[in-house]
Amino acid sequence: MQKSRPKAITAAEFKLQKDSADIAPVPVLERSAAQRKVLDAALKLFSDVGYFNTSIPDIVRASKVSTGSIYHHFGDKTGIASALFEQITGDLQAALDDIEIAHITTGGRCRAIIELMFEITERSPATMEFMLYAKHKEFLPAHAPICSSAPMTRMRDFVALGIERGEIRVIDPTIAAALIYGPAIRLLQLRLDGIIERPLFELLDELWDSSWRSLRAKAG
Amino acid sequence: MQKSRPKAITAAEFKLQKDSADIAPVPVLERSAAQRKVLDAALKLFSDVGYFNTSIPDIVRASKVSTGSIYHHFGDKTGIASALFEQITGDLQAALDDIEIAHITTGGRCRAIIELMFEITERSPATMEFMLYAKHKEFLPAHAPICSSAPMTRMRDFVALGIERGEIRVIDPTIAAALIYGPAIRLLQLRLDGIIERPLFELLDELWDSSWRSLRAKAG
DNA sequence: TATTATAGAACGAATGTTCATTCTAGAAAT
DNA sequence: ATTTCTAGAATGAACATTCGTTCTATAATA
Numbered sequence: 434m435q436k437s438r439p440k441a442i443t444a445a446e447f448k449l450q451k452d453s454a455d456i457a458p459v460p461v462l463e464r465s466a467a468q469r470k471v472l473d474a475a476l477k478l479f480s481d482v483g484y485f486n487t488s489i490p491d492i493v494r495a496s497k498v499s500t501g502s503i504y505h506h507f508g509d510k511t512g513i514a515s516a517l518f519e520q521i522t523g524d525l526q527a528a529l530d531d532i533e534i535a536h537i538t539t540g541g542r543c544r545a546i547i548e549l550m551f552e553i554t555e556r557s558p559a560t561m562e563f564m565l566y567a568k569h570k571e572f573l574p575a576h577a578p579i580c581s582s583a584p585m586t587r588m589r590d591f592v593a594l595g596i597e598r599g600e601i602r603v604i605d606p607t608i609a610a611a612l613i614y615g616p617a618i619r620l621l622q623l624r625l626d627g628i629i630e631r632p633l634f635e636l637l638d639e640l641w642d643s644s645w646r647s648l649r650a651k652a653g
Numbered sequence: 654m655q656k657s658r659p660k661a662i663t664a665a666e667f668k669l670q671k672d673s674a675d676i677a678p679v680p681v682l683e684r685s686a687a688q689r690k691v692l693d694a695a696l697k698l699f700s701d702v703g704y705f706n707t708s709i710p711d712i713v714r715a716s717k718v719s720t721g722s723i724y725h726h727f728g729d730k731t732g733i734a735s736a737l738f739e740q741i742t743g744d745l746q747a748a749l750d751d752i753e754i755a756h757i758t759t760g761g762r763c764r765a766i767i768e769l770m771f772e773i774t775e776r777s778p779a780t781m782e783f784m785l786y787a788k789h790k791e792f793l794p795a796h797a798p799i800c801s802s803a804p805m806t807r808m809r810d811f812v813a814l815g816i817e818r819g820e821i822r823v824i825d826p827t828i829a830a831a832l833i834y835g836p837a838i839r840l841l842q843l844r845l846d847g848i849i850e851r852p853l854f855e856l857l858d859e860l861w862d863s864s865w866r867s868l869r870a871k872a873g
Numbered sequence: 874t875a876t877t878a879t880a881g882a883a884c885g886a887a888t889g890t891t892c893a894t895t896c897t898a899g900a901a902a903t
Numbered sequence: 904a905t906t907t908c909t910a911g912a913a914t915g916a917a918c919a920t921t922c923g924t925t926c927t928a929t930a931a932t933a
Binding site: 489 | 894896
């Protein structure tokens with residue numbers, strides 16, 4: 434059901450895709466240096482003090498890009514958040530593509546997804562914070578909630594496929610997905626909040642053994 | 654380590670408690686009708702459109718309490734959020750007290766906690782949203798993050814005790830807590846986001862069987 | 874009991890600030 | 904030479920908060 438990530442496409446192809454309803458009209462993400470500076474500064478500020486506590490003058494100061502340029506590139510303040518959202522979910526989609534190719538088994542895929550989430554959390558906490566905590570509906574009314582974003586549904590699809598294939602025992606797929614990803618997400622939230630002080634990688638093996646044990650089919 | 658909830662106490666007793674450092678100086682929560690109207694309206698607005706999209710005039714309109722009265726009772730806008738936070742965590746503490754008394758086993762306690770979270774989600778989604786999603790650090794800089802709030806640490810303590818008692822197999826307590834509560838919290842988020850359309854209660858048994866299976870000690 | 878004093882609560886118009894956005898003009902790029 | 908980009912001052916609306924006042928109810932006084 435899920436199409437693979439669109440690669441670089443021409444304008445004509447893009448238009449074509451827009452007409453067929455099942456492909457999200459995500460344009461190719463090519464950012465100028467100024468755009469990147471703005472997005473970097475905004476991500477950091479949004480994560481540190483929150484979207485609503487971040488003013489455009491703050492972003493101007495932090496990014497060293499002028500007000501006029503920011504509005505030229507992003508239209509308005511929500512445009513910045515929107516661009517960040519698309520950047521991050523796009524990157525995530527790409528990473529999920531790689532995982533789908535690199536791992537055949539459901540167990541391998543799910544473990545790799547958890548590893549990916551841990552890695553993003555450690556390497557760029559602000560990115561993970563933006564994905565998890567940003568109340569997108571508060572400043573991105575146009576976007577669907579993060580839970581129903583492409584990467585999230587993709588993660589659930591992997592689990593559902595695992596049940597079909599008999600790799601996961603028969604169980605409500607929603608519950609199965611929650612059992613697999615829920616504990617990992619919980620740990621990563623605790624890590625972001627500073628409750629967990631060790632790098633998440635140190636917890637991965639023990640977490641995975643327990644999570645997967647409760648779900649894999651007996652006759653594996 | 655954890656003291657039980659303070660019952661109604663006299664002023665003298667309260668002062669005494671304040672001097673001993675290990676009891677939080679939470680005053681008895683007695684709210685006037687006006688205060689309750691404000692808190693009800695604010696909770697609904699905060700949950701519907703977010704704290705920063707809610708103006709004081711909005712709260713005045715919704716609660717039918719005047720600007721002046723609101724400032725008289727709550728000091729400033731963060732005071733409203735703060736009062737909500739204390740109300741909700743206080744109620745939660747009380748419910749956890751009841752659970753601790755009503756259930757002896759760790760399994761029973763954890764299951765009851767999940768049931769409680771589900772029940773709050775169904776009965777008052779706004780309350781659960783405020784607890785989960787409210788980026789408290791953005792508008793309640795004085796409060797610790799929700800993860801390290803009293804009810805959350807309490808929930809972890811139950812799990813840690815279960816390991817000591819041998820009811821849960823030997824495993825990192827942080828991971829154990831994530832395995833128990835993580836999936837439930839995940840489901841409840843999906844329910845709040847409208848992804849799950851059935852009442853959570855219908856998922857409880859299947860969820861619990863799987864969660865607990867991965868954690869209970871072999872020699873139960 | 875009748876009158877006055879006091880204090881807390883309620884009110885909402887007025888204030889001053891912040892902030893997103895616009896505007897005008899000039900610099901680069903194509 | 905036309906379009907794209909950059910710049911930052913100017914604008915105006917929205918907002919949290921303040922303040923002077925009025926209401927209500929209980930307490931003090933006579």
